[in-house]
Amino acid sequence: MNKKVLGINSSKRKKNTYKILQDIKEQFAHIGIDMDIINLHDYNIGECMGCENCIIRDKCHINDDVSMIMNKMKEYDGIIIATPIYLNNISGKLKTFFDRTCKWVHRPELIGIPIMNIVTTASSGISSTLKYMNNVSILWGAFPTDNISRKVTTMDIKIKPKEYKNFINHLVMPKKSYKPSLNQLMNFAVFKVLALKVIQTDKEYWEKKGWDNKTYYIDAKINIIKKITVKSFYRMMYKKINKV
Numbered sequence: 001m002n003k004k005v006l007g008i009n010s011s012k013r014k015k016n017t018y019k020i021l022q023d024i025k026e027q028f029a030h031i032g033i034d035m036d037i038i039n040l041h042d043y044n045i046g047e048c049m050g051c052e053n054c055i056i057r058d059k060c061h062i063n064d065d066v067s068m069i070m071n072k073m074k075e076y077d078g079i080i081i082a083t084p085i086y087l088n089n090i091s092g093k094l095k096t097f098f099d100r101t102c103k104w105v106h107r108p109e110l111i112g113i114p115i116m117n118i119v120t121t122a123s124s125g126i127s128s129t130l131k132y133m134n135n136v137s138i139l140w141g142a143f144p145t146d147n148i149s150r151k152v153t154t155m156d157i158k159i160k161p162k163e164y165k166n167f168i169n170h171l172v173m174p175k176k177s178y179k180p181s182l183n184q185l186m187n188f189a190v191f192k193v194l195a196l197k198v199i200q201t202d203k204e205y206w207e208k209k210g211w212d213n214k215t216y217y218i219d220a221k222i223n224i225i226k227k228i229t230v231k232s233f234y235r236m237m238y239k240k241i242n243k244v
């Protein structure tokens, strides 16, 4: 298949969460997908300082491994993000990393990259954590596909190919066959308004990408109902948000 994907483990341990990534890596090898796994805990990931320089000036003053990891993510055809559930949410390490990717929320760079999210837990927090993770994928302009979860009681159940089928499909299908959800289209609309009316750095980026007169980042399959809904949503947002 000649595709390469990156798996990101955000547990400090190489146990439940890591094992699932390893299982998937072995299965992917049989279908010609190369998978690299990185452990976020092997890297220096500083906490966001809250200065918003990344958003406003496209600069971050923290000198650590985050930009290297972000650049690495762009080299792959697909990304798998895996986390243990802590207090019904993602691990702190992953949240710290997510916070540092804030510039991608305004000026997305993972356009059309399929993402699969994985959580492991003793028992609770699966759907809310996956919902949040999928939302981050959307904020990045990437494409959330499959979600995989295991509880400690089901950890020994091997991952079945049907659990990652959608992810694989998105790796191979042309981007123009993608069907963005209404949520993805509305997210695009919100950040388009911010780019055109509020943040100059975003405006330049969005215009360079040609997104300023688009409905979505890529030419994709959008049915008429979604088109009409998102158009009126965009108009409403455009009126509501004042020019800066």
Ligand SMILES: Cc1cc2nc3c(=O)[nH]c(=O)nc-3n(C[C@H](O)[C@H](O)[C@H](O)COP(=O)(O)O)c2cc1C
Binding pocket: 011, 012, 013, 014, 015, 016, 017, 018, 083, 084, 085, 086, 087, 088, 089, 120, 121, 122, 123, 124, 125, 152
């Ligand atoms: C700090 C901490 C918080 C946790 N919070 C939850 C939780 O809210 N709900 C739950 O069901 N399991 C919780 N767990 C259990 C882990 O999610 C579970 O054991 C997970 O599979 C560990 O993954 P790992 O082996 O990759 O580190 C927690 C574990 C730790 C250490």
